Amino acid sequence: MAALTNAEIAAALEEIADILDFQGANPFRVRAYRNAARTVGEMTESVADLVEKDQGNLLGLPGIGKDLAEKIATLARSGSLPLLEELRSQVPEGVLDLLKVPGLGPKRAATLYRELGVTDLEELRQACLEHRVRQLKGFGEKTEAAILEGLDLATQATQRMYWAVADQIAQSILQHMEACKGIRSMQFAGSYRRGKETVGDLDLLVVADDATRVMDHFGRFSGVEKVLARGDTKMSVRLQIGLQVDLRNVPEESFGAALQYFTGSKEHNIVLRGRAKERGLKVNEYGVFAGEKRIAGRTEEEVYAALGLPWIPPELREAREEFAWADSGILPTLVELSDIRGDLHVHSTWTDGTASIEEMARAAKARGLSYIAITDHSKRVSMVGGLDADRLRQQWQEIDQINRRLKGFRILKGVEVDILEEGGLDLPDEVLAEADWVVASIHYGQNQSREKITRRVLEALENPYVSCFAHPTGRLIGKRKPYQIDLDAVIRKAAELGKMLELNAHPQRLDLDDVACAAAKKHGVLVVIATDAHSIDGLEALRFGVLQARRGGLSKADVANTRSWPELKQLLNRRS
DNA sequence: GCCGTTTTCGGCCCGACTGTTTTCAGTCG
Numbered sequence: 001m002a003a004l005t006n007a008e009i010a011a012a013l014e015e016i017a018d019i020l021d022f023q024g025a026n027p028f029r030v031r032a033y034r035n036a037a038r039t040v041g042e043m044t045e046s047v048a049d050l051v052e053k054d055q056g057n058l059l060g061l062p063g064i065g066k067d068l069a070e071k072i073a074t075l076a077r078s079g080s081l082p083l084l085e086e087l088r089s090q091v092p093e094g095v096l097d098l099l100k101v102p103g104l105g106p107k108r109a110a111t112l113y114r115e116l117g118v119t120d121l122e123e124l125r126q127a128c129l130e131h132r133v134r135q136l137k138g139f140g141e142k143t144e145a146a147i148l149e150g151l152d153l154a155t156q157a158t159q160r161m162y163w164a165v166a167d168q169i170a171q172s173i174l175q176h177m178e179a180c181k182g183i184r185s186m187q188f189a190g191s192y193r194r195g196k197e198t199v200g201d202l203d204l205l206v207v208a209d210d211a212t213r214v215m216d217h218f219g220r221f222s223g224v225e226k227v228l229a230r231g232d233t234k235m236s237v238r239l240q241i242g243l244q245v246d247l248r249n250v251p252e253e254s255f256g257a258a259l260q261y262f263t264g265s266k267e268h269n270i271v272l273r274g275r276a277k278e279r280g281l282k283v284n285e286y287g288v289f290a291g292e293k294r295i296a297g298r299t300e301e302e303v304y305a306a307l308g309l310p311w312i313p314p315e316l317r318e319a320r321e322e323f324a325w326a327d328s329g330i331l332p333t334l335v336e337l338s339d340i341r342g343d344l345h346v347h348s349t350w351t352d353g354t355a356s357i358e359e360m361a362r363a364a365k366a367r368g369l370s371y372i373a374i375t376d377h378s379k380r381v382s383m384v385g386g387l388d389a390d391r392l393r394q395q396w397q398e399i400d401q402i403n404r405r406l407k408g409f410r411i412l413k414g415v416e417v418d419i420l421e422e423g424g425l426d427l428p429d430e431v432l433a434e435a436d437w438v439v440a441s442i443h444y445g446q447n448q449s450r451e452k453i454t455r456r457v458l459e460a461l462e463n464p465y466v467s468c469f470a471h472p473t474g475r476l477i478g479k480r481k482p483y484q485i486d487l488d489a490v491i492r493k494a495a496e497l498g499k500m501l502e503l504n505a506h507p508q509r510l511d512l513d514d515v516a517c518a519a520a521k522k523h524g525v526l527v528v529i530a531t532d533a534h535s536i537d538g539l540e541a542l543r544f545g546v547l548q549a550r551r552g553g554l555s556k557a558d559v560a561n562t563r564s565w566p567e568l569k570q571l572l573n574r575r576s
Numbered sequence: 577g578c579c580g581t582t583t584t585c586g587g588c589c590c591g592a593c594t595g596t597t598t599t600c601a602g603t604c605g
Contacts, residue, residue: 036577104603107601140596231593231594261590269590270589276589278582
């Protein structure tokens with residue numbers, strides 16, 4: 001069997017964790033498998049390649065010891081693992097789906113299987129309808145009803161939403177809540193605050209004198225479909241669009257601790273708590289405690305300081321390298337939207353854009369940018385009227401004319417040239433040589449083998465006129481898997497040749513992702529944050545790209561288009 | 577299953593809420 005990809009290895013490890021969890025195994029053993037799955041899933045280098053060179057390479061990785069290194073090596077080499085086969089044979093197919101039902105964890109799912117012989121979601125529904133579930137010890141009428149309701153949600157496949165969509169909802173909730181009297185502080189926490197590319201739910205923290213009034217007001221938000229829970233300090237609702245929103249009222253002196261706690265990530269908090277323990281301290285959502293005495297909690301800065309740490313930006317809180325950076329005083333100052341000077345991937349009505357070159361330029365200028373590159377498609381993208389050499393030169397004449405009119409702004413003559421299926425670029429070198437900025441990208445042959453598609457891209461990078469490789473993995477979040485491309489090889493080649501890689505800022509792409517951005521930075525490859533805007537509104541996406549870059553730990557200097565065009569141009573010349 | 581100048585064994589983050597309990601287990605974040 002062919003070697004497995006990192007994603008496939010990670011999935012296998014997750015499956016082991018799921019089955020062990022269901023079987024009631026030691027929860028820390030389960031966690032070990034989940035941690036390993038995460039480590040493998042976040043690696044840019046191919047684990048299979050690594051193993052081929054030397055299995056010992058795996059041992060240094062976080063959360064991977066002797067046993068897991070061996071199992072991962074076996075998986076990578078043979079595509080299967082005896083332990084996984086054995087576990088699968090012990091559990092009927094479909095039974096793990098029970099864990100997807102909200103309110104059902106490993107314990108209850110196992111009871112349903114053991115006592116009622118339930119092996120899939122449909123049998124579970126039947127058991128509920130026949131009131132057999134409520135007769136089980138530890139279950140009751142309400143649990144049975146909750147499971148029935150949860151079943152509908154589970155079959156709807158509870159989807160995470162794009163950060164950009166969550167942002168709209170969060171902002172309208174804030175607007176609604178601002179009308180409520182007596183709220184002294186209010187902020188969203190959770191993965192939304194960390195700027196994760198998708199958001200599963202929203203967590204809103206408030207400091208208010210009258211929790212009842214705040215919760216009543218919260219319940220009147222127009223999008224609320226159902227109140228799921230309501231206690232003294234916490235209320236959960238489900239919105240009509242399926243998103244769950246939690247509201248917590250916290251004491252003022254605990255606001256920072258609560259913000260830290262509920263911002264997560266869970267993994268970051270586990271490390272933080274471990275460090276507290278080493279110092280004889282305890283951290284919870286109310287503060288940092290030495291014995292009974294609270295020594296911090298009002299602000300996040302206080303909380304981190306009490307643990308001997310600088311404040312860590314939420315985007316970095318994934319238990320990756322942030323603690324090591326903090327310890328050695330090299331936490332990066334993250335790039336900000338205001339650092340961005342230009343947009344280097346913009347379309348116009350010359351191909352599939354909805355606004356003219358001049359309209360896009362003026363809109364970009366109004367956003368405070370000082371340059372854009374018009375990068376319309378090349379001819380291979382025939383569906384959108386991709387440009388051949390003649391049309392492209394015509395377009396550049398128009399750009400020259402507009403540039404003469406525009407003050408304090410520059411439109412670059414660019415192109416998004418297709419990397420052809422059988423290799424080579426869609427326009428001749430002598431045309432590309434006349435461009436200010438050349439973005440190469442893949443639109444066809446996305447399903448090619450790893451070897452073939454990687455070779456195509458490495459070849460394209462070798463072209464002296466290519467400046468940047470756009471949307472490097474082609475993934476569409478939740479919709480389309482990345483190409484089988486060897487991203488590690490692409491990053492190394494880009495480093496070698498001084499080429500840049502795009503972080504496509506479209507909320508469905510965000511490609512490079514955070515982990516790949518970090519890998520690019522490690523190799524000294526400059527990242528271009530660009531919108532790929534096809535409309536004036538599309539220029540808005542820049543801020544989503546910046547957020548992703550921040551999650552990758554990028555500073556201003558790591559992002560190419562924080563420079564003025566003359567500076568950037570010089571960099572291109574020096575590198576080629 | 578991982579990990580270690582407090583440990584190579586015994587830890588592994590912690591609290592709110594719910595429903596079923598009669599003092600707490602399970603789930604969630």
